[in-house]
Every structure is written in C-alpha cells, then in structure tokens.
Amino acid sequence: xxxxxxxxxxxxxxxxxxxxxxxxxxTDEPEPDLAPETVLRxxxxxxxxxxxxxxxxxxxxxxxPYLGCEHGCVYCYARPGHSYLDLSPGLDFETRIFxxxxxxxxxxxxxxxxSYDVQPIVLGANTxxxxxxxxxxAITRKLLEVFLEHRHPVQLITKGGLMSRDLDLLAxxxxxxxxxxxxxxxxxxxxxxxxxxxxxxxxKVRLRLMDELAQVGVxxxxxxxxxxxxxxxxxxxxxxxxxxxxxxxxAGWILLRLPNELKQIFADWLNTHxxxxxxxxxxxxxxxxxxxxxxxxxxxxxxxxxxxxKMIADRFDAACRRYGLSTGRSRRRLDCSLFRPPGQxxxxxxxx
Numbered sequence: 001x002x003x004x005x006x007x008x009x010x011x012x013x014x015x016x017x018x019x020x021x022x023x024x025x026x027t028d029e030p031e032p033d034l035a036p037e038t039v040l041r042x043x044x045x046x047x048x049x050x051x052x053x054x055x056x057x058x059x060x061x062x063x064x065p066y067l068g069c070e071h072g073c074v075y076c077y078a079r080p081g082h083s084y085l086d087l088s089p090g091l092d093f094e095t096r097i098f099x100x101x102x103x104x105x106x107x108x109x110x111x112x113x114x115s116y117d118v119q120p121i122v123l124g125a126n127t128x129x130x131x132x133x134x135x136x137x138a139i140t141r142k143l144l145e146v147f148l149e150h151r152h153p154v155q156l157i158t159k160g161g162l163m164s165r166d167l168d169l170l171a172x173x174x175x176x177x178x179x180x181x182x183x184x185x186x187x188x189x190x191x192x193x194x195x196x197x198x199x200x201x202x203x204k205v206r207l208r209l210m211d212e213l214a215q216v217g218v219x220x221x222x223x224x225x226x227x228x229x230x231x232x233x234x235x236x237x238x239x240x241x242x243x244x245x246x247x248x249x250x251a252g253w254i255l256l257r258l259p260n261e262l263k264q265i266f267a268d269w270l271n272t273h274x275x276x277x278x279x280x281x282x283x284x285x286x287x288x289x290x291x292x293x294x295x296x297x298x299x300x301x302x303x304x305x306x307x308x309x310k311m312i313a314d315r316f317d318a319a320c321r322r323y324g325l326s327t328g329r330s331r332r333r334l335d336c337s338l339f340r341p342p343g344q345x346x347x348x349x350x351x352x
Contacts, residue, residue, distance in 0.1 A: 005272055006036055008198050010074035011090035011265055012272045017083025018260055036095045038070055040133055043098040048106040049121065059155065062125035063107070065139040067098040069127040071159065073197040074269045075226050078126040080260035089261040094199075097133055104142040111150065112342040120153040120334050130160030132199065144169045150342065151176060153334035157223065159184040161201040164212050171216035177335040182221040183210050183248070185239055187232045195273050196231075207246040214247025219332045222325065225254035227312060229284030230277055236312070237319045244323035250332075251325040253316050255304045256285065258294040284308050 005012055051061050068082060072094040079089035087096055100106075110116065123129045129140040147154045148169055156163070158181070163170075173179035187193050188203045210220045222243035227233055240251055258266055270278040282293065288304030289295040295304070303309055320327050 005195070006091065008072070009036060009091060009094055010072035010076075010196070010198050010269070011079075011094065012268050013090050013265075014088040014092060015090045015261060015265055015268070017087065017089055018080070019083050019086070036091055038095050038097060038132075040137075041096070041098050042101050043067065044102050045100040045106045047110070048100065048103050049110055050125070059120060059122045059125070061119060062122040063103065063143065064126045065100055065103050065123070065129050065143065066127050066131060066133060068093050068096055070094055070097055070132045071128055071197055071200045073159075073200065074266060075196070075228065075256055075262075076127075077257045077259055077262060079262050079265060081126065083261065090265055097131075099133060099137055099139060101137075101139070103139050104146050107143065107146055108150075108342045111152070116341070118152065118336040118339045120155050120336070121147075122155045122157065124157035128158055128160050129156065130158045130162040132160075132162075134160070134162055135165075141166055141169070144173070147178070148173055150340050151178065151338035153178045153336055155180050155182070155334070157182045157184065159197070159200050159206060161205040161209055164209055167212060167216055170213065170218050174217040174219075176338060178338070180219040180221065180332050180334065181213055182223045182252075183213075183243075184223040184225055185243060186225060186227070188235055188238060188242070189232075192232065195269075203242075207242055210243060210246040210248050214249075219250070220248045222248040222251040223254070224251065224316070226256040227253050228256045228281065229288070229308065230281045231274070233312060236315050237322075240316070240319040240325060241323050244325050248325060251316075251320050251327060253312070254302050255288060255309065255312070257302075258285070263293050 048063055049061050050064065053060065067085070069076060069078065079093045082089045082093045082096070087093070123140060123143065134140050144154070144166055154173065156179070163181070170179055170181070183206050185203055185206050187196065190202060193200065193202065213220050222240065224236065224239055243251065267282070270281055274281070286292060287306050288309040290305065303313060317327060
C-alpha cells in the first residue's frame with residue numbers, strides 16, 4: 001500500500017482490516033490533491049445500547065448513532081471497528097459512514113422493558129454524534145428529544161461545533177440535572193489540526209461551544225485526548241487555561257491508544273506528515289507502554305506508565321490546579337430518579 005496524504009482526510013491510505021481474506025492493492029484511490037467522496041448508508045439497529053465492563057471507563061453503557069466518522073481523526077481508536085464490516089480502518093472509516101435511522105425507536109423499545117435499570121447513557125463513546133452527517137440526519141437530536149421527554153440522564157462527548165444547534169434541548173436537560181458534556185480539544189494549532197483531525201471544527205469553535213454550554217447551565221469537561229508525545233504535549237497548559245476560561249469545570253486526558261490496525265495507520269501518518277520526528281514519537285510511546293507500541297491492559301492503556309507518562313500526568317494535574325479545573329475519574333452525578341418509562345403517561349391517563 002502506498003501512503004499518501006489526501007485533501008481533507010486523516011488516513012494516508014486504505015490499509016486493509018485484520019479480517020481481510022486477502023490483501024489487494026487498491027487502484028481506485030484518488031490523487032493526493034482530491035478529497036475522497038463520503039458515502040452515507042443506513043444500518044438499522046437491532047439493539048442500540050452498548051455495554052462495557054472496563055474499569056478504565058467511567059460509564060458502562062453508550063449509544064453510537066454512527067459507525068465511521070467523517071471528522072477523519074487519524075488517531076481515532078474506533079477505526080479498527082470498520083474491519084468487522086470488511087472495510088478499511090483507513091480511508092473507508094472516514095468515507096463510508098453508516099447511520100442508524102431507527103435509533104430513537106429502538107431506544108424506546110429497550111427502555112420499555114420491565115428489567116431496564118436506569119443509568120446515564122453516553123452518546124459518542126466511539127464516533128462523534130455531531131459529525132457532519134448529523135447536520136442533515138439529526139439522529140442525535142432525535143435521541144436527545146427522547147432523553148428529555150422521558151427524563152433519562154445522558155452524557156455526551158464531541159469535538160463537533162454542531163452541538164450548539166441543540167442548546168435548547170441541552171438547557172432543558174440541564175435544568176433537571178440530566179446532562180453533562182465533554183468537549184475534546186487536543187490542539188490549538190490550526191496547522192496540526194488540519195492534518196491530525198481534518199474535518200473537525202477549529203479549536204476556537206469548540207472553546208466557544210464550551211462557553212455556550214456553560215451559559216445555559218450544562219456542566220462541561222475538557223477532554224485533552226489523545227495526548228501524543230512530541231506532537232501536542234507542549235500544549236497542555238495553554239489548552240487547560242483556555243478551556244477553564246471558556247467555562248469548563250473539569251478536565252481529563254488520555255494517552256494515544258493504538259489498538260489493532262491503528263498502529264500502522266498512525267505510523268503511516270507520522271512517516272508522511274512528520275518524518276523528521278516519527279522515530280522519536282514512537283520511542284516515547286513505547287517508553288510509556290512498557291516497550292510496546294500499545295499496552296492494552298486495564299490500568300495502563302489510558303495513561304501509560306514510566307517517567308514520561310508520570311511527567312505528563314504531573315503537568316496536567318498542575319495546570320488543572322492552576323486554572324481551577326477538577327480532575328479524577330468521578331463525574332457529576334446525574335439524576336436517575338426522574339425517568340418515565342415509555343407508556344407510563346398513557347397508562348396513568350387510563351386510570352384518571
């Protein structure tokens with residue numbers, strides 16, 4: 001596979017997934033100065049709530065309205081998921097986007113089950129619920145309408161400025177203590193953003209979103225993720241300072257994760273865009289991962305270990321203290337007592 005930059009895209013090729021029966025050299029890749037076309041495809045969900053039991057993650061259930069993400073962040077740990085669709089975790093991940101048109105209906109079905117246990121649900125644990133397709137499809141907005149109608153707590157993660165469209169719903173959820181938002185800002189450098197996360201809004205847009213959310217009472221967390229050695233680690237203090245000034249009250253960070261195919265996708269990107277420092281970046285990652293490109297063990301995969309990882313953790317904690325940002329795994333406790341299961345109102349009317 002020939003690695004080359006493509007206009008408006010993060011991955012530098014269509015590296016095959018790990019389940020591919022054979023590796024075929026693609027001949028249909030566009031020229032470097034052309035942007036590969038985005039294709040949207042409907043995928044009806046049979047189940048919409050995903051669960052996990054990871055001790056590294058402070059939530060156990062999530063919803064992803066989309067598979068694949070046009071934001072094109074080269075570092076996205078969700079990329080390997082496209083292998084299960086027999087597609088490339090490289091360019092296919094950011095150009096072959098699947099959406100779930102029945103997400104809201106399926107969620108109501110799952111909530112209606114007598115055994116359902118109310119806990120906050122995260123939107124955007126894998127791919128961004130406010131990626132470009134959301135502007136037309138509005139699947140995330142429909143989900144938020146359902147969360148508000150049934151008084152169910154929800155947490156959102158995004159780096160897309162489109163969330164400002166839904167401030168009306170988010171403000172209403174915030175009044176009931178039913179929502180919190182984490183906004184990802186890994187760099188303030190426009191040039192780095194352009195190649196690292198090409199179709200994500202500028203950092204100033206995301207900082208403005210933080211301010212808008214805080215103004216309507218939505219608790220906001222800065223997510224400095226991923227932190228990439230020798231790429232964006234020099235920005236820890238400046239990002240935390242501006243996030244605090246923009247209304248964030250909490251902050252967290254995650255070391256770059258390179259599961260499965262992402263190892264080579266990121267290496268290809270480094271060698272294409274930063275050949276002079278590629279070896280140094282990977283050396284620091286290995287130092288923080290016990291000599292491996294990626295240590296996937298619980299307790300290590302998010303923060304790493306060793307001198308470099310400790311230095312980053314210390315700097316981040318010091319910056320958060322300086323600018324008044326809370327840290328730690330605990331999140332704001334949302335209200336789970338207000339939930340109204342589907343059909344509850346109608347049943348009550350029958351006894352009036």
